Each structure stands twice: as structure tokens, then as C-alpha cells.
Amino acid sequence: MNQTAAAAKACVAVILLVAGGAKLADLSGFSATLRLFLPRKTPHLAIRGSAVGVVAAELVLGGASLCWPGGRWLNPVILALTCAFVIVTAAGFAIFRGRSCRCFGALSSKKFDLLSIARSGVLVVAAGLATGRLGPTAALSDLDSALLAMASALLVLATFTAVRALDASATNLGRT
Amino acid sequence: MVKVPVYLEVAQWALLLGLGFLVVIMYRQLGRVFGSKPEFEHGPAIGSQAPGFEYLRVSDRSVQLAEPGDGQPILLAFVNPTCQACGKLVAAFTRAHAAGDLDSVRVLLLISDPLNYLPISAAFRETPLEIGQVVARTTINAYQASATPLAVSVDSDGVIRKTGPAAEVSDVRAFVQACLLVPPDKELAIVPASHAD
Numbered sequence: 001m002n003q004t005a006a007a008a009k010a011c012v013a014v015i016l017l018v019a020g021g022a023k024l025a026d027l028s029g030f031s032a033t034l035r036l037f038l039p040r041k042t043p044h045l046a047i048r049g050s051a052v053g054v055v056a057a058e059l060v061l062g063g064a065s066l067c068w069p070g071g072r073w074l075n076p077v078i079l080a081l082t083c084a085f086v087i088v089t090a091a092g093f094a095i096f097r098g099r100s101c102r103c104f105g106a107l108s109s110k111k112f113d114l115l116s117i118a119r120s121g122v123l124v125v126a127a128g129l130a131t132g133r134l135g136p137t138a139a140l141s142d143l144d145s146a147l148l149a150m151a152s153a154l155l156v157l158a159t160f161t162a163v164r165a166l167d168a169s170a171t172n173l174g175r176t
Numbered sequence: 177m178v179k180v181p182v183y184l185e186v187a188q189w190a191l192l193l194g195l196g197f198l199v200v201i202m203y204r205q206l207g208r209v210f211g212s213k214p215e216f217e218h219g220p221a222i223g224s225q226a227p228g229f230e231y232l233r234v235s236d237r238s239v240q241l242a243e244p245g246d247g248q249p250i251l252l253a254f255v256n257p258t259c260q261a262c263g264k265l266v267a268a269f270t271r272a273h274a275a276g277d278l279d280s281v282r283v284l285l286l287i288s289d290p291l292n293y294l295p296i297s298a299a300f301r302e303t304p305l306e307i308g309q310v311v312a313r314t315t316i317n318a319y320q321a322s323a324t325p326l327a328v329s330v331d332s333d334g335v336i337r338k339t340g341p342a343a344e345v346s347d348v349r350a351f352v353q354a355c356l357l358v359p360p361d362k363e364l365a366i367v368p369a370s371h372a373d
Contacts, residue, residue, distance in 0.1 A: 006183045010190035018194050066190075069183050107201055138183040148184070151191050162198045166205050 005132030009069060012078060012126045016062030017152055019104055021159030023055045026105035026167065030055070033102045037091065057081065059156065065130075067148040069138045075131040082127040086120040093117055106166040107159070219326050219339030220319050226250075226330040229315040231286060231308030234294065239311065242284060245334020249355035250282045252328040253342070254321035256289045257297040261341070265325040266299040268348045273305055277348075281355045286310050286321075329354035 023030045031051040038047060061081060065074045092101055092112030100111050110116055140148070220226070226244035233240045244250050253269065255262035266285060272278050285307045287294070294300050300307065310316060319328060329338040329351045338354035341347070352358075 003182065003186070006186045007190070010183070010187040011193075013187075014190040014194040018197070066187055069187075107198075134183060138181065140181055140184060144181060144184050148187055148191075151188070155191055155194050158195060158198055162202050165202065 002132045002134060005130055005134055006069070006138060008126040008132075009065060009075075009130035009134070012082070012123065012130055013062045013066035014155065015123065016058045016078070016081075017066070017155050018107075018159050020055050020058030020062060021156035022105035022107045022163045023051070023058070023102070024156075025160040025163035026102060027051055027055070029102045029105060033100070036096050036099065037088065063149065063152045066152055067140075067145045069134055069140065072131075075127070079124070079127040079131060082120065082124045086117065086124055089116045089120045105163040107163055219321065219328060220336050222336055222339065224336050226252075226328070226334050226336050227315075227318040229318065230311045231284070231315070232291075232311055234287075234291060234307040234309060240308065242308075243334075244330040245332070247332050248282050249280070249332050250284060250330045251278070251351055251355050252319070252330065253283070253285050254288075254316070254319065254324050254326040254328070255285055255300075256287050256324050257293045257295075257300045258289055259324045262325045263297045263299040264344070265327070265342050265347075266297070266303050266305075268342070268345045269305055270299065270303045271345060272348045272352070273303075277352060278305075281352055282306075284308055286315075288316060327351050331355060331357055 027048070031047050034051050034054070035042070035047050038050070058081075061074065061078050064071060065078055068074075089101065089112060092099065093114065093116065096112055098111050098113070101116060103110065103116075110119075228241065228243045230239055230241055232238070242250070242252075253265060255265055257263070269278070269283060269285070273283070283305050285300075285303070285305055286309070287300075287307060288310045291309060294307070316322075319326070325341055327338075327340065327342040327347070328336060331337050331354075337357070338351055342351060
């Protein structure tokens with residue numbers, strides 16, 4: 001079994017789950033970021049729909065990848081998604097340098113900068129490593145998958161709660 | 177011995193790291209919350225000179241100039257009708273006024289809300305004390321009244337003696353004492369809430 005591939009796959013999946021949960025808790029903030037990349041006349045509903053779509057993609061792909069590692073078709077899809085992240089952060093750096101990307105909601109105040117491109121690059125590398133063959137020991141029983149699914153749901157819930165709590169405390173601290 | 181699939185172990189470690197990441201971020205934020213200055217400490221520095229300012233007197237809609245240091249102690253209260261704690265402060269001031277404890281102090285209730293919000297609060301409707309509306313935002317900034325209620329005691333020389341929140345009669349007593357430069361250990365009789373009602 002390729003342990004590097006397993007570790008990379010699990011890490012990318014967990015990052016996708018955390019990112020999805022954080023964006024879900026701060027959907028309006030993420031929609032504001034998304035608005036930067038869409039034409040000015042894009043209706044609000046379409047922007048919000050796109051935001052929900054990205055969040056759903058992250059959660060579904062992260063969850064499926066973590067709980068059912070045998071599904072090899074997921075690997076190129078996740079690789080494509082991480083490549084899209086690199087393109088978006090590079091475009092953000094070129095056009096909206098210094099603006100907050102809200103990639104992890106209130107969990108992070110990271111902006112579009114060179115470091116954000118590097119981080120996305122690392123994610124692409126990890127997603128690339130995850131495409132390696134995992135071997136037969138990656139075939140989980142239904143019980144194992146269910147356990148991971150429950151843990152994933154808990155992680156998303158914890159992330160959601162953390163983002164909401166951080167947002168509330170930040171608002172209170174900055175109240176004028 | 178049960179053999180756990182390697183991938184399951186790796187995935188569990190990754191999940192644990194994810195949770196650990198969340199805990200660290202939450203812990204850092206908690207540190208920021210507890211390490212920050214409470215809002216009631218956002219008032220002006222004690223011992224500094226109170227700045228003068230213009231305000232719109234609500235009773236006759238005329239613009240007045242407040243000049244702390246004109247020889248009369250002044251007790252400023254930054255309050256708003258939309259703030260629940262402010263209603264309690266204004267009620268406490270009203271009770272103190274009824275007991276005659278504010279006779280030697282000028283009290284000015286300063287609001288920043290629109291005037292048509294005043295009837296919202298019974299305490300604001302019923303108080304006989306002078307209410308003024310802040311004309312310029314610079315007044316709020318000069319007194320660092322970033323949150324309401326904020327009371328500011330200014331002595332007869334215009335020096336700020338005490339700032340902070342106030343919601344009870346005992347708080348009003350402390351602020352009046354500060355205005356009059358009465359030591360905190362000396363009693364200043366202000367009628368308790370239960371007697372005034």
C-alpha cells in the first residue's frame with residue numbers, strides 16, 4: 001500500500017471538509033468573494049447558487065473521498081478542483097491583491113497573495129499524490145466507512161460552529 | 177487481534193489533525209476576547225481635559241455649546257433610547273434627581289440615535305433631565321464613547337475624574353462623587369430605587 005497516497009488523500013479530504021464547513025457558515029462572505037470573479041450584472045440568486053454549489057462540491061467530494069477511498073474516479077475530480085483553486089487564487093492575486101479570499105470563512109483572514117497561491121499549489125501536489133494506488137488495505141468495511149462518515153459530519157459541524165463563534169466574537173470585539 | 181486497515185488509521189489521524197486545528201484557532205480567538213479591553217474601558221483617559229462640544233438640545237431643538245470646566249461639575253451620559261441598559265441608567269439618574277442629589281451637578285444625557293427614537297423608551301420620555309443629541313461624530317470619538325451606556329464625570333475644572341458604565345443608583349452615586357471630588361468612602365445619599373418608585 002502507498003502510505004503517502006493514503007495520507008495525502010485523507011489530508012486533502014479533511015481540508016475540503018473544513019473548507020466546505022467554514023464556507024457554509026459564512027455563505028454571505030464567500031458569496032461576496034465569488035462576486036468579485038463574476039460579471040457585475042450577475043443576479044444575487046445566481047451568485048448565492050454558485051456559492052452553495054462550491055460548498056456542496058467541497059463537502060461531497062471531501063466526504064466521499066475520506067469515507068470511500070476505493071473510489072478512484074474521485075481522485076482526478078479532486079485534482080481538477082484543487083487546480084481550479086490555484087487558478088482562482090492566481091486570478092485573485094492578479095486582480096484583487098490583498099482582498100480577503102474567505103476560503104475558510106472566519107477561520108482565516110488570509111488574503112490573495114503569493115502565499116495563498118503556494119498553499120493552493122501544495123494542495124494540488126497532495127491531490128496529485130492521492131491519485132497513487134492505495135492497495136487492498138484501503139478497502140474499508142461498511143462499518144469503517146460509516147465511522148468515517150460520522151466523524152466527517154462531526155468535523156463539518158465543529159467547523160461550522162467554530163466559524164459562527166469566531167464571527168460573533170470578532171463582531172463584538174470590533175463594535176463601535 | 178483485530179487488524180485495522182491502514183487507510184482508516186491515516187484518515188483518523190487526518191481528522192484528528194483537523195479537529196486540533198479548529199481547537200487551536202478557537203483557543204487563539206478566546207485569548208483575543210479575554211485579552212481585549214472591555215468596552216466600558218473605552219472612555220476617555222482619567223485626568224485628561226474634557227473636550228467641549230456642540231449638541232442639539234432636545235427640549236427646544238437649539239444647538240448648544242457644552243464647555244466642561246466652566247466652574248460647574250458636569251456628569252455626561254452617553255446613552256441611546258435603543259439601548260436597554262441606557263434606559264436603566266436614565267431611570268437611575270431620574271431617581272437621583274428626584275432626591276435632590278444632582279443639584280450641585282449638571283447632568284447631560286447625550287444621544288446619537290435619531291430624535292424620533294426617544295419615545296421608544298419610557299425612561300427617556302419621563303426624565304426631566306436635559307437631553308442633547310450629539311451634533312458631530314467627533315464628539316463620540318473625542319470621548320471614546322464606543323459603546324453605550326458610558327458615563328463621564330467631569331469636575332468643575334473640566335478634568336475627567338471617572339468614566340465607565342452605569343446602570344444602578346449606586347453607580348450614579350459614584351459618578352456624582354467623582355464630579356464633586358468627594359472621596360469614594362464618604363456617603364452621598366441617593367434614594368434607592370425601591371423608595372423612588
